[in-house]
Amino acid sequence: MEFTAIPGVGEKTAASLARLDDAERALRDGDVAALARAPGLTEGRAAAIARGAIRRRHGDDGDFLATDRSRELYEDVLGLLQARTQTTYAEKRLETLFPSSTESRIEEVRAFAADAMKRDVDDAVLEALSGVSPLTSPPTQRVRERCLATADAERYAEAEAAYPELSVEIVEDARDVAELARSYSTVVVLDESFAGIDVEGDVRVRPDALEHPEDIVPERLLDFFAVNRGRLEASAEVHEAAGMEPTCSLAELRDGLSRVDDDGELVGDEELARLTAAVDDVDAAVSTAESVANDHLRDAIREQDVTIEGTDFLSLVEQGARVDSLLDRELADEYDDALTKAREHVVDSLSLQSGETGPVDRLFPSDPSFPVDHREDVAARLETELGAARDQRAARLKADLATDLGDLRDPVEELVRDALELDVELAVARFATEFDCVMPEFGHAGFAIEGGRSPLLDVPFEEVDPVDYEVSGVTLLSGVNSGGKTSTLDLVGVVVLLAQMGLPVPAERVELGVVEELHYYEKSQGTLDAGAFESTLRDFATLTEGAANRLVLVDELESITEPGASAKIIAGILEELDGQETTAVFVSHLAGGIREAAEFPVAVDGIEAVGLEDGELQVNRSPVKDHLARSTPELIVEKLAGESGNAFYDRLLKKF
Numbered sequence: 001m002e003f004t005a006i007p008g009v010g011e012k013t014a015a016s017l018a019r020l021d022d023a024e025r026a027l028r029d030g031d032v033a034a035l036a037r038a039p040g041l042t043e044g045r046a047a048a049i050a051r052g053a054i055r056r057r058h059g060d061d062g063d064f065l066a067t068d069r070s071r072e073l074y075e076d077v078l079g080l081l082q083a084r085t086q087t088t089y090a091e092k093r094l095e096t097l098f099p100s101s102t103e104s105r106i107e108e109v110r111a112f113a114a115d116a117m118k119r120d121v122d123d124a125v126l127e128a129l130s131g132v133s134p135l136t137s138p139p140t141q142r143v144r145e146r147c148l149a150t151a152d153a154e155r156y157a158e159a160e161a162a163y164p165e166l167s168v169e170i171v172e173d174a175r176d177v178a179e180l181a182r183s184y185s186t187v188v189v190l191d192e193s194f195a196g197i198d199v200e201g202d203v204r205v206r207p208d209a210l211e212h213p214e215d216i217v218p219e220r221l222l223d224f225f226a227v228n229r230g231r232l233e234a235s236a237e238v239h240e241a242a243g244m245e246p247t248c249s250l251a252e253l254r255d256g257l258s259r260v261d262d263d264g265e266l267v268g269d270e271e272l273a274r275l276t277a278a279v280d281d282v283d284a285a286v287s288t289a290e291s292v293a294n295d296h297l298r299d300a301i302r303e304q305d306v307t308i309e310g311t312d313f314l315s316l317v318e319q320g321a322r323v324d325s326l327l328d329r330e331l332a333d334e335y336d337d338a339l340t341k342a343r344e345h346v347v348d349s350l351s352l353q354s355g356e357t358g359p360v361d362r363l364f365p366s367d368p369s370f371p372v373d374h375r376e377d378v379a380a381r382l383e384t385e386l387g388a389a390r391d392q393r394a395a396r397l398k399a400d401l402a403t404d405l406g407d408l409r410d411p412v413e414e415l416v417r418d419a420l421e422l423d424v425e426l427a428v429a430r431f432a433t434e435f436d437c438v439m440p441e442f443g444h445a446g447f448a449i450e451g452g453r454s455p456l457l458d459v460p461f462e463e464v465d466p467v468d469y470e471v472s473g474v475t476l477l478s479g480v481n482s483g484g485k486t487s488t489l490d491l492v493g494v495v496v497l498l499a500q501m502g503l504p505v506p507a508e509r510v511e512l513g514v515v516e517e518l519h520y521y522e523k524s525q526g527t528l529d530a531g532a533f534e535s536t537l538r539d540f541a542t543l544t545e546g547a548a549n550r551l552v553l554v555d556e557l558e559s560i561t562e563p564g565a566s567a568k569i570i571a572g573i574l575e576e577l578d579g580q581e582t583t584a585v586f587v588s589h590l591a592g593g594i595r596e597a598a599e600f601p602v603a604v605d606g607i608e609a610v611g612l613e614d615g616e617l618q619v620n621r622s623p624v625k626d627h628l629a630r631s632t633p634e635l636i637v638e639k640l641a642g643e644s645g646n647a648f649y650d651r652l653l654k655k656f
């Protein structure tokens with residue numbers, strides 16, 4: 001696939017994507033986590049690329065959100081969905097859901113949403129999900145006890161690239177290999193030509209080494225499972241709590257994870273633990289053993305009556321002969337006992353097994369001396385031999401474990417992906433439940449909303465009054481102050497956005513037609529100066545020339561300039577839009593003036609006050625069709641006329 005064909009993907013990003021194993025699948029599935037593994041890509045950028053790929057696949061031009069307010073409303077809707085996720089993955093993944101005018105895209109997400117809405121939202125699942133995040137690659141750890149060797153320069157380069165964990169050495173002959181075997185616990189020779197080589201040490205000829213990383217550096221796999229332990233355990237829990245079919249045996253996964261610690265080291269093998277402890281304790285054991293021998297000898301000497309012949313005494317005095325020479329004769333047995341005790345101490349405290357005690361026998365000089373001194377070189381030898389045994393056992397166990405975990409490596413990718421995707425589905429399910437949503441039906445010109453409740457209102461959702469509103473063509477929406485005109489435009493915007501994202505909408509029933517673009521203009525804050533007014537007018541001029549089949553929502557455009565001029569401008573825009581396949585709702589307090597200025601009969605709907613109660617307007621939030629709602633001032637004049645009996649109010653009321 002040509003990645004540069006995706007909107008927003010340049011050469012550099014394309015090269016980055018090409019380095020992923022599964023970029024095409026990730027782009028197809030909107031797998032933001034996998035895309036974000038490409039070098040230099042953040043999750044946010046990955047989501048944008050996934051969106052681009054989806055747009056390209058469905059031939060979507062990306063023009064749906066045509067104004068700042070439309071984009072803002074989309075961000076708000078997205079925010080409501082994102083607030084219902086447990087994972088950052090799902091948060092980013094939801095960004096791949098966007099309003100589209102392409103039927104195939106809407107259908108694709110509708111199918112996903114329909115499945116998502118069947119999901120039960122369960123606290124245990126949500127709790128487990130909070131521990132899931134995309135799998136991560138551990139940093140490369142150097143493995144110092146093992147090396148690769150080859151006589152071939154090309155293979156050398158391949159091996160260096162394939163195994164950044166290991167040293168790769170150039171060898172010419174068996175002697176070079178033998179040399180390496182003295183420095184490394186294991187030498188893996190890559191060349192067939194060395195088959196049958198006979199050198200001391202753990203030397204393996206593996207021409208297939210490059211294809212078997214699990215044998216050559218099992219640490220890689222162990223580190224992967226170690227750093228991802230929490231994510232994997234949480235994903236396993238998610239599957240159990242949600243009753244989902246896992247992609248691998250969770251018991252096997254848990255068993256594998258229990259055999260490796262957080263640093264990728266093996267746990268649970270007694271023999272390895274014994275050897276590891278022994279290597280660590282050699283120095284301490286030898287020096288204690290020395291004390292044991294010396295204490296024994298000291299006690300023996302203290303209790304001994306030494307009879308010394310005159311000649312010996314003379315020789316001692318005259319020749320400065322060492323007292324040690326007496327030991328040999330007088331305390332030979334005690335010396336043997338002391339050494340036996342010392343050796344036993346080493347063997348016991350290091351829990352050495354037969355076959356490992358060779359160096360222990362040579363650890364102390366056989367000629368009696370006092371104090372007894374151990375031989376450094378022999379102690380070092382003991383440590384080296386035990387270290388080699390430890391490393392070989394560890395390597396063997398790691399290779400075994402890596403073989404077991406290797407079978408799980410691919411399935412766990414899917415296990416985690418499924419858990420993360422569940423979070424996306426649950427966010428949609430929760431949104432649908434919490435805002436009493438239904439799937440909208442397409443096929444209606446304009447929109448028809450029954451029992452719609454905006455989730456963006458500043459009152460708790462339970463207190464939002466349901467709104468019925470149906471529009472096809474171009475209409476004005478009139479109504480009392482604070483009657484809910486802006487909120488109605490928001491509701492229409494939210495419903496259309498969600499519907500064209502392929503998602504359920506907060507209403508009892510919705511029918512609508514797919515629109516190409518959503519143009520939503522919010523109320524301007526006060527009268528514009530000449531420059532801003534001109535630029536706004538230019539915007540609307542563009543609007544009148546745009547593609548057919550748009551939804552235009554405009555809130556009190558009159559506030560941009562003086563009422564007389566505004567009415568004419570709005571009338572002019574409505575005339576233009578009326579001739580197109582456009583659905584438009586213009587909220588305005590100037591319905592009368594606009595109607596007068598327009599050359600066609602402009603439809604007017606109205607949000608009506610049903611009365612004043614304790615000084616508060618009682619409002620029917622559902623706009624009444626073809627009805628110019630009375631304004632708040634009119635209602636107040638009417639109230640005063642009724643209450644006060646002052647004829648002025650009656651005369652005033654007649655002017656409305």
Ligand SMILES: Nc1ncnc2c1ncn2[C@@H]1O[C@H](COP(=O)(O)OP(=O)(O)OP(=O)(O)O)[C@@H](O)[C@H]1O
Nearest residue numbers: 458459463464465480481482483484485486487621
């Ligand atoms: N459907 C509804 N259910 C409950 N409360 C609502 C509803 N619609 C609007 N409101 C309440 O009425 C307030 C005013 O709504 P809104 O701003 O939409 O009115 P408006 O008619 O646009 O006002 P103005 O004429 O001043 O611009 C909202 O802030 C909200 O508290």
